[in-house]
Amino acid sequence: MRIGRRSRTVQIVLFALLSALPSLSALPSSQSVPEKATTSVRVVRVIDGDTIEVCCVGWKRESVRYIGIDTPETQHPTKGVDAFGKEAAEANAKLVAGKTVRLEFDVRRRDQYGRVLAYVYLEDGTFVNAWLVEQGYAQVMTVPPNVKYQELFLRLQREAREARRGLWQ
Numbered sequence: 001m002r003i004g005r006r007s008r009t010v011q012i013v014l015f016a017l018l019s020a021l022p023s024l025s026a027l028p029s030s031q032s033v034p035e036k037a038t039t040s041v042r043v044v045r046v047i048d049g050d051t052i053e054v055c056c057v058g059w060k061r062e063s064v065r066y067i068g069i070d071t072p073e074t075q076h077p078t079k080g081v082d083a084f085g086k087e088a089a090e091a092n093a094k095l096v097a098g099k100t101v102r103l104e105f106d107v108r109r110r111d112q113y114g115r116v117l118a119y120v121y122l123e124d125g126t127f128v129n130a131w132l133v134e135q136g137y138a139q140v141m142t143v144p145p146n147v148k149y150q151e152l153f154l155r156l157q158r159e160a161r162e163a164r165r166g167l168w169q
Contacts, residue, residue: 038104043096048074049088049137051115052096054103063115066129067106068153070141072167084167088137095128096120106146117146133157136166 049071072085
């Protein structure tokens with residue numbers, strides 16, 4: 001079968017466009033997520049005070065663990081619900097549920113459970129990780145090498161503790 005010049009041009013253009021799209025396969029199991037330092041995603045579920053599920057990183061849903069902070073547990077298999085865990089999860093949900101957020105990455109891109117590690121920002125620029133610490137819903141938990149905002153988080157935690165906000169009441 002002979003392909004005409006116009007058909008051949010269309011095939012070349014389609015091939016070029018399809019080659020430029022991200023792969024539909026899952027992200028590699030290595031520490032990498034998209035090469036960009038940031039990416040915008042939609043929050044599809046709030047898991048707890050410091051973990052969300054987003055769509056879509058590399059064309060799939062991903063769990064995202066907030067870098068540099070820790071909130072009281074709400075779903076621990078053996079410990080149950082920690083004091084102030086429900087409040088932290090609710091505050092996180094009010095802040096991010098159903099919204100488009102920007103993820104900023106640090107050195108290490110995934111934790112030992114395969115979750116994406118990120119600093120999270122609302123479209124209005126609110127730094128979610130920092131807000132949760134500042135309001136007393138979270139405390140600082142720095143795991144090197146992801147230490148970019150450690151000093152900020154420590155300062156905000158000190159202020160929240162002194163003001164007896166949230167879990168520091």
